[in-house]
Amino acid sequence: MPLFDLPLDELREYRSASTAPEDFDAFWTGTLAEAREHDLDARFEPVDTGLSTVRVFDVTFAGFGGHPVKGWLTLPAGAEAPLPLVVQFIGYGGGRGLPHEHLLWASTGRAHFVMDTRGQGSAWGGGGGTADPVGGAPAYPGFMTRGIDAPENYYYRRVFTDAVRAVEAARSHPLTDAARTAILGSSQGGGITLAVGGLVPGLAAVAPDVPFLCDFPRAATLTDRHPYREIGLYLRTHRGRTGDALRTLSYFDGVHFAARGSAPALFSTGLEDQTCPPSTVFAAFNAWTHDDKSIEVYDFNDHEGGGPFQEAAQLRWMRSYV
DSSP states (O other): OOOOSOOHHHHTTOOOOOOOOTTHHHHHHHHHHHHTTSOOOOEEEEEOOSOSSEEEEEEEEEOGGGOEEEEEEEEETTOOSOEEEEEEEOOTTOOOOOGGGOOTTGGGTOEEEEEOOTTOOOSSTTOOOOOOOOOOSOOOSSSTTTTTTOGGGOHHHHHHHHHHHHHHHHHTSTTEEEEEEEEEEETHHHHHHHHHHHHOTTOSEEEEESOOSOOHHHHHHHOOSTTTHHHHHHHHHSTTOHHHHHHHHHTTOHHHHHTTOOSOEEEEEETTOSSSOHHHHHHHHHHOOOSSEEEEEETTOOTTTTTHHHHHHHHHHHTTTO
């Protein structure tokens, strides 16, 4: 696939035309306050995995609406003092999978927490186990238009709230160091990472990899690849609803969370990525407010981006922060 987006020199200057709603901060302050009315109730149950170099805990905590959300906490075997913490979010359609799928970050001597994504976990990997008990208005199959009729109903309001609570749950364990918390994820996980990076203070490092959920007005019209295409297919049926849909999406745009980012950040993008086009990634990167930021660019890669090369870059980069 040849390059289809802006040239790299223009990408480095690109700014999204999306604007944050005037009540963006009030919306999220209220949403999180509502969630915190429920006891976090973080429970860590040891799991016998057959692994000898790590200890694994099956985690349950209260997310949006007090709904139970699952996760895995993995610690290096023999850990006795609080460790730097890496919280990871999962790509579209995936779930937390099985514990042995997540050994990289615990192998570095850090605590690692991976959050299950509500209602997902049935498209790839080892699956998931967190339901989404909230209904919604008619939607195109997938997750992008669930509750798109209003910001209060939108699916990612629940997911982003779960993610903030996931950080709180992981930080509550006695063997994690809240002051040394990094967050990361790829694709949808990268988009969730941006949201948490804009909502949670005191993070040490943020690493969104080929992030999804950014610059919705451009993404929905630039690429015909799913999941962004779900938005256009919904609007193909619901004619005349474009303005309403974009208004809802503006409360969940990674560009606006990036404008509130307060930690060092490492982004990545692939210049042939038609799933999360590079201009949408650069829109978030260029909006990120912390001065200590960088982006890895993979010239001839699609949505796989840097793959293991990006993981290696994250391993090198993370040493300076957690």
